[in-house]
Amino acid sequence: MMEFISIPVTFGIGAYAFYKLVELFARKKERIMIIERLSQISSTNIENLDISRIFGEGKNFSNKFLSLRIGSLLMGLGFGLLVGIVIAYGMYGSSGSISYETMQSMSVVYGASTLCFGGLGLIVGFIVESKMSKHK
Structure with a gap:
């Protein structure tokens, strides 16, 4: 009945999954870099450091x-x-x-x-x- 939509939907889901996988690894590298830099500046007061600007508050609707x-x-x-x-x-x-x-x-x-x-x-x-x- 709606066979015409199966190819674009499959491609869209595959592209989205690939994008999320690449984003996952890129974010992991960013986090590791930030943790290394934070460990280098251990003498600085990091209690008031706002990391939410870097990582985001999370996805909320x-x-x-x-x-x-x-x-x-x-x-x-x-x-x-x-x-x-x-x-x-x-x-x-x-x-x-x-x-x-x-x-x-x-x-x-x-x-x-x-x-x-x-x-x-x-x-x-x-x-x-x-x-x-x-x-x-």
Whole structure:
């Protein structure tokens, strides 16, 4: 049904995993370098040293509109699938014998409507978020 998306998703996951692996080793080297430099300056007062600027505070999701964004995206995707099913069954019916070309066009309808309404859901979420932030 949605075979067209398997290759980009697989490539994206592989590229993300490769990036994270490279980042892991690069960060490890940075940390070792920082520890070596800190041991060299042992005579300095390091109680008030702020290392959080170097390593970061950690990944936290302090955005209060994150659930709104995710919810609107998922609602848009679900609505897009529903519209795709309605369009596909309206155009081609639910007969038992469906040709290969019909199956391909149905998968295009599913993919296009899902992506279109997913993007529309993100736009609606952004508009709602901007209106809510203006009221405060």
